Amino acid sequence: MDTALLDYELPEDLIAQRPRARRDDSRLLVYRRVSGEIEHRRFGELPDLLERQLVVLNDTRVLPARYELRRATGGLVEVLLVEEREDGLWEGLARPTRRLRSGERLGPIQLVESRGGGRWLLRLDGAVDGEVALPPYIREPLADPERYQTVFAHEPGSAAAPTAGLHFTPELLARLDHVTVTLHVGLDTFRPVSAERLEDHELHGERYRVGPRAWERIADANRVLAVGTTTVRTLETVARTSDLVGRTDLFITPGFEFLRVDELLTNFHLPRSSLLALVMAFVGVDETREIYRAAIADRYGFYSFGDAMLAL
Numbered sequence: 001m002d003t004a005l006l007d008y009e010l011p012e013d014l015i016a017q018r019p020r021a022r023r024d025d026s027r028l029l030v031y032r033r034v035s036g037e038i039e040h041r042r043f044g045e046l047p048d049l050l051e052r053q054l055v056v057l058n059d060t061r062v063l064p065a066r067y068e069l070r071r072a073t074g075g076l077v078e079v080l081l082v083e084e085r086e087d088g089l090w091e092g093l094a095r096p097t098r099r100l101r102s103g104e105r106l107g108p109i110q111l112v113e114s115r116g117g118g119r120w121l122l123r124l125d126g127a128v129d130g131e132v133a134l135p136p137y138i139r140e141p142l143a144d145p146e147r148y149q150t151v152f153a154h155e156p157g158s159a160a161a162p163t164a165g166l167h168f169t170p171e172l173l174a175r176l177d178h179v180t181v182t183l184h185v186g187l188d189t190f191r192p193v194s195a196e197r198l199e200d201h202e203l204h205g206e207r208y209r210v211g212p213r214a215w216e217r218i219a220d221a222n223r224v225l226a227v228g229t230t231t232v233r234t235l236e237t238v239a240r241t242s243d244l245v246g247r248t249d250l251f252i253t254p255g256f257e258f259l260r261v262d263e264l265l266t267n268f269h270l271p272r273s274s275l276l277a278l279v280m281a282f283v284g285v286d287e288t289r290e291i292y293r294a295a296i297a298d299r300y301g302f303y304s305f306g307d308a309m310l311a312l
Helices: 043-049 163-167 212-220 229-241 274-283 285-297
Strands: 027-032 037-042 054-058 060-062 066-070 076-084 089-095 109-116 119-124 155-158 178-183 206-209 224-227 245-248 263-267 308-311
Touching: 027 043, 027 285, 037 043, 043 308, 054 212, 054 229, 076 119, 089 109, 163 263, 178 212, 178 229, 206 229, 224 229, 229 245, 229 274, 263 274, 274 285, 274 308
Parallel strands: 027 308, 054 178, 054 224, 060 155, 224 263
Antiparallel strands: 027 037, 066 076, 076 089, 089 119, 109 119, 178 206, 206 245, 263 308
């Protein structure tokens, strides 16, 4: 598949810069796959749109893993810790990276080895106590950092939020039959698809965990609604491997056969992203492009603090 099909033109003012005052007051574009019908609703209406689906959410919590540090020369360096390894080291990003050197110390962080493209192997002294990193397209400071966490966030470990879950409130969850799984969002959230053909793009693995009781309910459910692309990848990985704990590098692209996900709730994603490729795999390439055209025409908010779409 030509990755140019993942491109679309988005007016900059549709990139949401702040969350809504109330989480479930965001807009919800509903796409019915059988008929091709599009409806415009509010997120708080979600329970009224479902028919006893089991809702599955990703309960990962974003780490305060962004640091602004100074080199011995006085230059400012931004470091983002992405994933802790078993040997106590971290995978991370550092910028500007061109003049950084292995062995260099930046406050509590030591640069161990460059992995290319701004990626580094790092050593951290002490606990993770930086700031929560917002995506680079959000330029306004966030008054309340908890608004970049879901209300059900429980397991610390992510570099970014599973943003489809940001729309839920405790009251809304109480009206839904739901379970949680965990996938810690990693480097691929920050890396666009640069290969000319989608098949040539490689995903980094991300850690996941599904409780035995949760998987029993998921496996037995009549229909499953996955909240977010990270939840989709977790469920489809376990459906194929039966491994409830591990790493997944599952790359879901058009032509993929879904074994356990029946409906999808997600935000509107960046062009040339693996997340958009997953949506196209679930809904269809032409269908997704039409949905995005309709969302832009109706001025939906896009990306992390934007609105959502529901594919039934």
